[in-house]
Amino acid sequence: MKCNKVHNKLIFFLEKELSVSEMEQVQKHLNECSECALFAAEMKNTLRILDSDKVTDENPFFFTRVKARLEKQSQEEPVARPVLIRILQPVAFSIILLLGIYGGFKLGQTPKVAITDSSLSEQEMVPYWNELQDEPIESFLME
Amino acid sequence: MSDTDIIEQLKQGSELAFKKLVDTHQKLVVNTCYGLVQNREDAEDIAQDVFVEVYRNIDKFRADAKLSTWLYRIAVNRSLNHIRDNKKHKWFHSFEDEVAAKNKAVMQVSTANSDEPEYDFENKQRAIILKEAINSLPQNQKVAFTLSKYEELSYEEIAQVMDLSVSSVESLLFRAKKGLQKKLYKCYKKKCM
Numbered sequence: 452m453k454c455n456k457v458h459n460k461l462i463f464f465l466e467k468e469l470s471v472s473e474m475e476q477v478q479k480h481l482n483e484c485s486e487c488a489l490f491a492a493e494m495k496n497t498l499r500i501l502d503s504d505k506v507t508d509e510n511p512f513f514f515t516r517v518k519a520r521l522e523k524q525s526q527e528e529p530v531a532r533p534v535l536i537r538i539l540q541p542v543a544f545s546i547i548l549l550l551g552i553y554g555g556f557k558l559g560q561t562p563k564v565a566i567t568d569s570s571l572s573e574q575e576m577v578p579y580w581n582e583l584q585d586e587p588i589e590s591f592l593m594e
Numbered sequence: 595m596s597d598t599d600i601i602e603q604l605k606q607g608s609e610l611a612f613k614k615l616v617d618t619h620q621k622l623v624v625n626t627c628y629g630l631v632q633n634r635e636d637a638e639d640i641a642q643d644v645f646v647e648v649y650r651n652i653d654k655f656r657a658d659a660k661l662s663t664w665l666y667r668i669a670v671n672r673s674l675n676h677i678r679d680n681k682k683h684k685w686f687h688s689f690e691d692e693v694a695a696k697n698k699a700v701m702q703v704s705t706a707n708s709d710e711p712e713y714d715f716e717n718k719q720r721a722i723i724l725k726e727a728i729n730s731l732p733q734n735q736k737v738a739f740t741l742s743k744y745e746e747l748s749y750e751e752i753a754q755v756m757d758l759s760v761s762s763v764e765s766l767l768f769r770a771k772k773g774l775q776k777k778l779y780k781c782y783k784k785k786c787m
Contacts, residue, residue, distance in 0.1 A: 461775060462772070462774065463771065490779065490782055493782060496720060497723065497778060500717065505629075505744055506634065506637065509620055510638060513624075513641075514616045514620075520642050
């Protein structure tokens with residue numbers, strides 16, 4: 452048996468889950484190959500930890516804690532909400548949301564400038580929005 | 595008092611029956627949770643939730659079912675939920691990286707306590723490697739392996755708890771052991787054990 456074949460069967464060998472002939476073959480290889488024997492020993496020691504790594508002792512306060520948790524949870528249980536609240540609450544939130552969207556649209560719209568013939572109103576409004584039209588940059592630099 | 599008596603009395607609201615149930619099955623539940631979450635405090639915390647769930651849902655318990663199977667199922671589900679909730683973003687961390695990081699932590703603890711014997715340190719390292727290897731197994735394989743090793747359940751019992759066929763459990767355990775062996779060999783080759 453080759454080393455890689457032994458590596459594939461090692462865990463089953465250690466757990467004694469191989470057939471008798473396979474057990475013998477693996478054992479024979481381990482007797483001859485020191486490297487595989489080292490890995491087998493390490494693996495055996497590692498898997499042995501599972502036997503001792505268990506909860507063996509009981510917590511004497513365990514039941515008290517379970518009872519306390521049970522009582523705490525029953526106190527925290529939410530009271531059933533009336534039907535009216537269950538319906539009214541989502542409706543109110545929907546209205547607020549729609550109002551918010553409408554308000555956002557209204558605020559986002561640019562104010563319409565009333566176009567009139569009077570030059571005074573144009574002079575009043577245009578500089579506010581675009582000063583360059585009234586005072587081009589070229590003329591400003593020339594001066 | 596048999597399990598049937600405990601359940602009957604518990605259905606009538608007997609606190610004494612509940613205490614009996616908790617006392618009798620505490621170790622079973624805590625050990626199962628511990629095998630999956632690998633932390634004693636977390637395991638006890640989950641086990642308490644398991645018994646609370648049992649108390650609340652005792653009316654739903656079928657008389658023909660086995661109490662221990664029901665307890666194992668709740669314990670496994672609760673533990674898996676706990677693991678899922680606590681799962682941090684470890685996608686980019688390889689198994690070897692995690693082992694190396696844990697080894698570093700053990701080294702720091704060990705240096706602080708110089709009286710600790712060497713074999714104890716080696717065993718601690720082995721335990722970390724083994725736990726990491728078990729944790730890296732796929733969920734179903736991990737559950738089957740834990741029930742087999744920590745609770746020493748038979749294939750039939752594991753099949754009942756996991757609601758699978760016995761052949762599926764056999765296959766799960768075979769693949770779990772293969773996976774574990776592969777991970778341990780990889781670690782051995784990289785000198786992390």
